[in-house]
Amino acid sequence: MKKPYQILSVAAIALSTSAIASEPVQAYTFIRIADSSEQNGFSFGSNYSSFGQGFSTSWSHTNWNWSATHDPASPYKGLAINNSGQVAFFASLKNPAGVTGLFVNSNGQNKTIATTLNDFKSLGQGLSLNENGEVAFFAEFNTGGSGILLGNPTTTNYQTIADTNGIFSSIAPGVSLNDNQEVAFFAALDAGGQEIFKSNGTTTTQITHCSGSTVSGSECPIQSQRPSLNNQGEVAFTGINGVFTSQDGQTINNIMSDPATFATGRYHDASINNSGRVLYRTGLNTWWNSAAILSSTIDRTSIISGNTAPFHSVSRSPAMNNDSEVAFIAEKGWNFGIYTGHSLQDKVIAVGDELFGSKVKALSIDRESINDNCQIAFWASLESGIEGIYRANPGKGQCQTNPLMPDATHDPGEDGRLYSFINAPGRRWYDPPSATGFRYQMTGDSLFTEILNVPNGFDNPFTIAVGETILGEFLPGDKIDFVSLFGKGVSEFTVTGINVDPTNPAVFPIKLDFNTTTASFDMYAIGYKNSAEKVPEPTSVLSLLALGTAGAIATLKRKARSLDSSS
Numbered sequence: 001m002k003k004p005y006q007i008l009s010v011a012a013i014a015l016s017t018s019a020i021a022s023e024p025v026q027a028y029t030f031i032r033i034a035d036s037s038e039q040n041g042f043s044f045g046s047n048y049s050s051f052g053q054g055f056s057t058s059w060s061h062t063n064w065n066w067s068a069t070h071d072p073a074s075p076y077k078g079l080a081i082n083n084s085g086q087v088a089f090f091a092s093l094k095n096p097a098g099v100t101g102l103f104v105n106s107n108g109q110n111k112t113i114a115t116t117l118n119d120f121k122s123l124g125q126g127l128s129l130n131e132n133g134e135v136a137f138f139a140e141f142n143t144g145g146s147g148i149l150l151g152n153p154t155t156t157n158y159q160t161i162a163d164t165n166g167i168f169s170s171i172a173p174g175v176s177l178n179d180n181q182e183v184a185f186f187a188a189l190d191a192g193g194q195e196i197f198k199s200n201g202t203t204t205t206q207i208t209h210c211s212g213s214t215v216s217g218s219e220c221p222i223q224s225q226r227p228s229l230n231n232q233g234e235v236a237f238t239g240i241n242g243v244f245t246s247q248d249g250q251t252i253n254n255i256m257s258d259p260a261t262f263a264t265g266r267y268h269d270a271s272i273n274n275s276g277r278v279l280y281r282t283g284l285n286t287w288w289n290s291a292a293i294l295s296s297t298i299d300r301t302s303i304i305s306g307n308t309a310p311f312h313s314v315s316r317s318p319a320m321n322n323d324s325e326v327a328f329i330a331e332k333g334w335n336f337g338i339y340t341g342h343s344l345q346d347k348v349i350a351v352g353d354e355l356f357g358s359k360v361k362a363l364s365i366d367r368e369s370i371n372d373n374c375q376i377a378f379w380a381s382l383e384s385g386i387e388g389i390y391r392a393n394p395g396k397g398q399c400q401t402n403p404l405m406p407d408a409t410h411d412p413g414e415d416g417r418l419y420s421f422i423n424a425p426g427r428r429w430y431d432p433p434s435a436t437g438f439r440y441q442m443t444g445d446s447l448f449t450e451i452l453n454v455p456n457g458f459d460n461p462f463t464i465a466v467g468e469t470i471l472g473e474f475l476p477g478d479k480i481d482f483v484s485l486f487g488k489g490v491s492e493f494t495v496t497g498i499n500v501d502p503t504n505p506a507v508f509p510i511k512l513d514f515n516t517t518t519a520s521f522d523m524y525a526i527g528y529k530n531s532a533e534k535v536p537e538p539t540s541v542l543s544l545l546a547l548g549t550a551g552a553i554a555t556l557k558r559k560a561r562s563l564d565s566s567s
Helices: 482-486 541-545
Strands: 029-034 046-052 079-081 087-093 102-105 110-116 120-127 134-141 148-153 160-164 168-177 183-189 194-199 204-206 235-237 243-245 251-256 268-272 278-282 292-296 301-306 326-332 336-341 347-350 359-364 376-382 387-394 408-410 420-426 428-430 438-441 449-452 462-466 469-474 492-496 512-513 519-527 561-563
Touching: 029 046, 029 087, 029 102, 029 347, 046 387, 079 120, 079 376, 087 120, 087 148, 087 387, 102 120, 102 134, 110 120, 110 420, 134 168, 148 168, 148 183, 160 168, 160 183, 160 194, 183 235, 194 235, 235 268, 243 278, 251 278, 251 292, 292 326, 301 326, 301 359, 326 359, 336 359, 347 359, 347 376, 420 428, 449 482, 449 492, 462 482
Parallel strands: 120 168
Antiparallel strands: 029 387, 046 087, 079 087, 087 102, 102 110, 120 134, 134 148, 148 160, 168 183, 183 194, 194 204, 235 243, 243 251, 251 561, 268 278, 278 292, 292 301, 326 336, 336 347, 359 376, 376 387, 408 420, 420 519, 428 512, 438 492, 438 519, 449 512, 462 469, 462 492
16 A cells, blocks of 8 residues: 655644643653762762753754854754663763863763864864764864764774765864774865765765766755764755755655755754664745744655744754754743753743753754664753753653553443543543554543654554544654544544554554543554454545645655666
């Protein structure tokens, strides 16, 4: 079955706001990674005077730009977190004064990767942290020239990935590192032109071919922004005309290129996860200051957020994990905060909130700021004068790896095992045991308004249906907006196409939203105890997709295109 394309409202940015609470429930706890405080007998980094900020900030003033990132005095340096909870960050030292360092916090200890005390004249902006605890970074050498290096806290040796002693005349500081020690970067060539590359220090692959007189292809010209690299070796990057990916530099995948909808030159800082989904921010053609954060695969696009109610703006350089969960900076009424979705219920922390005894004055994150456990690394400045790097740990139901479990379990026999959630909060992950699928059914007057995400880790897409109407097959990162499709929420739906152990209570989480702040609903396991649950027949899918929301609809179909290496 062909995968359906997500419906995109060009006129209004179709964002679900049906379950916006006036005051979101605090669902995160916070820990210090390192800050400038000094406490008797207990210091979180008293030798640190200031810290590098992430590139996702209020008003998006720090869009990644090659010329801007060569300023060593810029406060925007980058930060990252991996699945072990290690956090990589830049900091300036009080003693020796004027020294800048790159550090990794591991198990509560800050370990040095590199400093400007000995080997390096300066450490450029941008870093990338992999699951092995290795950090890729840009540096200018005391002996002249510059390059991209790979370091880790267990050795003082550095592996050179690329430098200006060879084919490159200059290298942009922005880097992306995978678990195979490959790094994607943007560089200028001695022979002329600027291109995107990936390298492990031995083998270098040119990803783009946009220099010279015979250039063709919608990916050209490319933009001087950070490329992104996943463990499959796929590189995501932005061009003037859209967002693209390539693994070998020959086949270019058109992830997003829609000049009728999105403004030329306003695609920013693409980030790709291990599932091949790409997150980015772009601007609409409808008005000059419009913006939206989207995530796309080759054949589908989901809207994450935009500057529509309840937000007035969304930042560049948003973060995404391998389960396609996101974090970004958004503004509501001149108040900026970190959010994980387009609702006030999705707030992590905002300016004015209390953090370790003082109110938050400013915040920033970066595109590697969220890990697969939904922990979020961020920079914060406090009214007390302290600044530092902190980590937000999600509460129950805030992550696929920590879903809310049923409040009650019943076994009605032939209709399948039933799992009840009672007065459950919206916009959370829920996980009943299951078999080949399950049916979700409200027990009160509330309605399901949106499936915000489906779980990662399954080989095949899931089939989702409402009644006899199959909506299609969906993958992690896809959203299913029932209000856009049906004009209102639904009281029940089914998910099939799975095969899980019904005795394991944490095998199939799903993230849902309601038209009320809380809701009570049941889940029936399909296939458990010879369930008589029927799988709907595929009817009227196309007519439903045609409903959409008001405004023009873009299907956003993508196709891979083969390029000659000389183009």
